[in-house]
Amino acid sequence: MSSFSLALRDSSTMLRRNLLHARRYPSMTLNLLLTPVMLLLLFVYVFGDVMSAGIDGGGPDRAKYIAYIVPGLLLMTTGSTTIGTAVSVSTDMNEGIIARFRTMAIHRPSVLVGHVIGSVLQCVMSVALVGAVAVAIGFRSSGAGVLEWVAAFGLLVLFATALTWIAVGMGLSSPNAEAASNNAMPLILLPLLSSTFVPVHSMPGWFRPVAEYQPFTPAIETLRGLLLGGHIGHNGWLAVVWCVGLAVLGYFWSTAKFNSDAK
Amino acid sequence: MTNLAIAAKGLRKSYGDKVVLNGIDLAVPEGTIFSLLGPNGAGKTTAVKILSTLTGADDGQIRVGGHDLAAEPQAVRAAIGVTGQFSAVDGLITGEENMLLMADLHHLSKREGRRVAAELLERFDLTAAAKKPAATYSGGMKRRLDIAMTLVGNPRIIFLDEPTTGLDPRSRHNMWEIVRELVSDGVTVFLTTQYLEEADELADRIAVLNDGRIAAEGTADELKRQIPGGHIRLRFTDPGTYQSAASAMRDITRDDEALSLQIPSDGSQRELRSILDWLDSVGIEADELTVHTPDLDDVFFALTGTGRTDQPKEGVR
Numbered sequence: 001m002s003s004f005s006l007a008l009r010d011s012s013t014m015l016r017r018n019l020l021h022a023r024r025y026p027s028m029t030l031n032l033l034l035t036p037v038m039l040l041l042l043f044v045y046v047f048g049d050v051m052s053a054g055i056d057g058g059g060p061d062r063a064k065y066i067a068y069i070v071p072g073l074l075l076m077t078t079g080s081t082t083i084g085t086a087v088s089v090s091t092d093m094n095e096g097i098i099a100r101f102r103t104m105a106i107h108r109p110s111v112l113v114g115h116v117i118g119s120v121l122q123c124v125m126s127v128a129l130v131g132a133v134a135v136a137i138g139f140r141s142s143g144a145g146v147l148e149w150v151a152a153f154g155l156l157v158l159f160a161t162a163l164t165w166i167a168v169g170m171g172l173s174s175p176n177a178e179a180a181s182n183n184a185m186p187l188i189l190l191p192l193l194s195s196t197f198v199p200v201h202s203m204p205g206w207f208r209p210v211a212e213y214q215p216f217t218p219a220i221e222t223l224r225g226l227l228l229g230g231h232i233g234h235n236g237w238l239a240v241v242w243c244v245g246l247a248v249l250g251y252f253w254s255t256a257k258f259n260s261d262a263k
Numbered sequence: 264m265t266n267l268a269i270a271a272k273g274l275r276k277s278y279g280d281k282v283v284l285n286g287i288d289l290a291v292p293e294g295t296i297f298s299l300l301g302p303n304g305a306g307k308t309t310a311v312k313i314l315s316t317l318t319g320a321d322d323g324q325i326r327v328g329g330h331d332l333a334a335e336p337q338a339v340r341a342a343i344g345v346t347g348q349f350s351a352v353d354g355l356i357t358g359e360e361n362m363l364l365m366a367d368l369h370h371l372s373k374r375e376g377r378r379v380a381a382e383l384l385e386r387f388d389l390t391a392a393a394k395k396p397a398a399t400y401s402g403g404m405k406r407r408l409d410i411a412m413t414l415v416g417n418p419r420i421i422f423l424d425e426p427t428t429g430l431d432p433r434s435r436h437n438m439w440e441i442v443r444e445l446v447s448d449g450v451t452v453f454l455t456t457q458y459l460e461e462a463d464e465l466a467d468r469i470a471v472l473n474d475g476r477i478a479a480e481g482t483a484d485e486l487k488r489q490i491p492g493g494h495i496r497l498r499f500t501d502p503g504t505y506q507s508a509a510s511a512m513r514d515i516t517r518d519d520e521a522l523s524l525q526i527p528s529d530g531s532q533r534e535l536r537s538i539l540d541w542l543d544s545v546g547i548e549a550d551e552l553t554v555h556t557p558d559l560d561d562v563f564f565a566l567t568g569t570g571r572t573d574q575p576k577e578g579v580r
Contacts, residue, residue, distance in 0.1 A: 006370075013367040023357050024396075096351035100412070105341035106368050253536045 003107070010107040014114025021088070022122055032084045036077040036130050036189065038115055043069055043197060044137060063138055071132045071223040072196025075216060077130045078123045078160045080185040082167035085119040086187075089171025090180035112254055117166050122161035125254060143229030152226040155239065159219050161237040163187060165250025172257035191216045213240040267326070268293045268420050268451035269314060273321035276309055283309045285475035286323070293419075296442065296452045298466035300459065305472045307455035308348060311424045314453065315345045317541060328420055329488030339464055348425045350405040351412070355399030358389050358408050360398055365415035368536030383411040387441070410441060420451045439464055459563050471566050478566040481535070486562045493556050495538060498523040499548035508547045528554070 022029060043051065049060035056067065092098060092115070103109050131139075146154070168186055174180035194200075194216035203211055211217060218238035225232035269291040276284040283306045291297040301307050312318040314327055316336045325332040328342030345351070352361050362384060367377030386391050386542065387407040397408060406426060413421060427435040428497060446452055456462055462469045462513055464485045468482040480485055498521065499505035505522040509515070516525040528534050535554065542549070 009370065010368060013364065016367075017353070017356070017364055020360065024355060073283055096347055096409075097351045097353045098318060100345065100351035101344040101368075102317055103340055103343065104368055104416070105337050130460065 009109040010110035011113040014110045018118030057166035066150045070139045072220045076191035078084045080121045081126045083184040086167040086171040086180045086184035087177050090174045091177045118163040120160045141227040148226045155211040160241045167249045169253035271325045275321045292525045295467040298462040298469045299455045300462045301472035342412035343420045345422045346413045348407045350409045359393040365412045369416040387411045423454045473567040487557045494525040494552045495528045498551040500550045
């Protein structure tokens, strides 16, 4: 068997294993979905009027605010789903079965690739679920054609892949599940410090550059532009650069950690 | 000389300042059971980790299954199966799914994978539990599933790291049966254990590992011969009788708390009779007399330098 088809076959085996885990124990994934859904409902129904009045300086308009925060919350959903990835990778590494995999003549990175692809699929499903809730409470994408939808989907997958590789690295660097969950906190904190809920220009001047150039904001602005037809500008390529950069960094970090000697 | 399944020379490994393996040599012929025996922390697991490609050695030449371990780790992995000290099963999925996972990773066809999985589950008495998550299995069942998974790829060399630690006596004997069956199929087994009885039962050759070095190596009989541990033991219930007997005899070991005396002996009938005759002539009558031939416990304690407290074998376990 060529090394490529070996890699493909072993990776798909590992993917099946991870999907089996996710299917059999969905409570973790569902729990992680609660945060973005709760935030969506909280900000739309409790803070919605005030927030929207503050943003545009006009009157309160809850419907408009739904449109504003949904793109950010969809990306936050990938962030919170990948926390689950960090935890499950860390739990997995403490299982004897990983030691068994290491002593087998399999394509080694397939263990991680299985986790990553499984996690990206979970992200897509989670985003679809949160998106469904958003549509149910009144979100409509205005001005998104087929091309924009394809681009939005591509961005989502790319973003999820990037965060997942970072989460896998975090999981591998954490001694146990609790530590992994703590170490992965930035994945859900960063979207709070982005343009998810309020525009960056409404933040204090010293903080604006941080909020504007952290990985979430360019991706949120790009998604917002794609779904609602706003101006994307430099955010498009910034988002792609961030995603590729994080994915590559996470990949090398994770594989280096995984290939180092077992403890 | 027969082919060696495992050959190691000058194997060294340190973690920081701590030297775990200090230059050990191993030679395990194909189709035999080799046991690495040692107390906790002697370096047994480290040796298995190195030989099974989990951890790199600091120094030493190692060939496993005819392949150089440093140069061709994948070839070594294709030849071996490992059952570690902590069960290497996926607890979240069922026993059957664990088996099919192994079949997939060994690139068996779907049909072949199902056949092998069903066969091994049957052989290890797991068919009834096949559809339950492995996390719900008892210790013995997990260990059996673990070995069944190791066998999916038909490995020629199997590493078993303390396969019976934590098992009840019945499961332990089952495990011994399994190991014997494996070897009858021509497989080489490298077994670590802290139980002398286990090494004695199973192993063709035994190496005693202590403080990172091989303290002794040979068959169980060879090792027992190295140590003069045979004696006759007299036990008394009355302290007075014990005291007078103790003062009447020379060359004995006293155990004042247990009220027992040990007389060195090779265990032969002639010597036993002469001792009994002499005891009669001086009027000593013990409440209990036992003949103790040297066992691996004696070897173990003599070689690993831990003082032997003379307890029955069961007490040492």
